[in-house]
Amino acid sequence: VLLSTPLIKNLKIFYPDAQIDFSLNKGTESMLTLNPNINKINIYDRENIKSLPFLKKFWKELRFFKSHKKEKYDVVINLTNGDRGNLISWALKAPIRIGYSNQRWFFRKIFTDELPKQGLRHTVEVTLDPLRVLDIPISTKLVEIFWSQKDEHIVNCELNNINNFIHVHAVSRWIFKCISDASMAQIIDYCEINLGIKVVLS
Secondary structure (H helix, E strand, O other): OHHHHHHHHHHHHHOOOOOOEEEEEOOOHHHOOOOOOOOEEEEEOHHHHHOOOHHHHHHHHHHHHHHHHOOOOOEEEOOOOOHHHHHHHHHHOOOEEEEOOOOOHHHOOOOOEEOOOOOOOOHHHHHOHHHHHHOOOOOOOOOOOOOOHHHHHHHHHHHOOOOOEEEEOOOOOOHHHOOOHHHHHHHHHHHHHHOOOEEEEO
């Protein structure tokens, strides 16, 4: 979610008056909550919906789909390979629908434009592919996160006004995204011992 912020920023630069909405899984919304380039965030509560009986699950899924329908989007971009995103893209009937090709017969004609595979490219480069499809110039590849003054105050209190530090977020929700503990320890040691800069871990 965070690595999609350059796409959002470039869309806003090119279409300054556009309404840009974003759909995501619950638990990731704080990456975009204060992003000034986004009008609305649609949150899908995957864990809650998965635990419901069939009829309630169906009703919640339907409500999530309908929450998109009333907006009448001009462009829909699906950055995932998931069926839910494909179905929403199909249901919205936007004139331009961008996403990944799917071999299942039902999904074959959903998108007006298909995205190339990721290959060995960085995720930021991949999330910028819709701009290339739309022939929109890439003005920035900067990943952005925004926070409130309250957040800043809390952090400053925690850090006791340490001005010069390196922030290391050493873990991920998915283990395959983590480097080994030994490598992470070497990086932290290098920052603290060789560079002489404090490391702040989260």
